[in-house]
Amino acid sequence: MDRTALAKRIYEIAHLTGSFTLRSGQISQEYFDKYLFEAEPAVLREVAAQLQALIPPGTRVLAGLEMGGIPVATALSLASGLPAAFVRKKAKAYGTCKLAEGADVAGKGIVIVEDVVTTGGQVILSAKDLREAGAVVEDVICVIERNPEGREKLAADGLRLHALFTMEELNAAGAGGQLAEDAKKV
Template identity: 55%
Template sequence: MLRSGRTTTEYFDKYRFEGDPVLLDDIARAMAPLVPRGIEVLAGLEMGGIPVVTALGRHTGLPCAFVRKQAKTYGTCRLAEGADVAGRRVLVVEDVVTSGGQVVLSTAELRNLGAQISEALCVIDREQGGAAALAAEGVSLSSLLTATDLRTTS
C-alpha cells in the first residue's frame, strides 16, 4: 500500500538509499546538475526528502529548508525549518513521487509562506500521475530516475 492509497506489486525501498551515506552521496551528486538555475533554497519534504535535500545541499552549496507535513504546535511552530523561504525561488525535493499528492500539498503551504515555486525534483518518479498533478499546480517535475528506468536496468 502506497501513501496515495494505491496498491502495487513494485516497491522502491527508498530507505535503502537514504540510509546508505555513500549511495545517498552518489545520488545527490547525480541530481545536482538537475537543479534549475536561479534556485535559492532547496526544500526537502518530511521524511524522505530531508536526507536527500541535505546531501543535495552539500553538492550545490544551496541552503536547505526542512518541510513538515504539518507545522509543529510547540517550539517554533513552523512548517518549514532551516533556510527562510519567503520571497525566494525554492525547489521542492522529494525522494519518491507517485500521485504527487504530498508535493502538491506542501507546495501550496510553502507558497502561502511566500516561496516562489515552479519546479520540483525527485529521486524516483513512479510515473503514476505525479507529474501531471504538479503541472496542474504550475510545477514541473524532474527526476533522476523513473520507474521505467528501474525496470529496464533490473
C-alpha cells in the first residue's frame, strides 16, 4: 500500500466530525480517533511498515507512550526487530514502581513513539521523565502530526519530530487527493 492509500484508509476509518475537546484543551470540529485505526490489524501493520523508514539511526529502544503510542510501538517493534518500552504518564506506586516497562532505557538511544502529536505536551513531559531515567532522547516518531505548534514546542525542548502524516495530508487523501510526495511519482 502506498502512502496515499494508507492515508485514505486511515481517514476513512478514523475521521470523525462534531465538536471535540482535545487533550490540549483546544476545541476541534474534526477528530481522528486513533484507536479506530490502531485496532485494525492490516492498517496498523502497514503503519508500522511505513514508520520503519522514520526510525533514526542508532535507535536502540522504541518507547511507546501510554496509551495510544503503545500499540504503534508494539507493531513497529515487530516490524523493525527493535525492543519496545511502554511509558506510563506517571510511574506506578506499587510493584517495580517503573515509569517505563519492558526494555531497559537507561543509557540507550530511544525514540519516543506516539500516535498523534498536537501540542507536544505529553511528549515533552515523558521525554523529561525518560531522560531522568537515563535514556538518551532526541527523536519522536508519530503517525499523525495534528498541528505544527507541536513540532515547534518539541524542537524547543531538543526533540526532532518525524511524522508519517500531517493532518493536511490525511484531509487531502480523504477528499480524494494525492499526497504531494506520491503525486511527484506519477
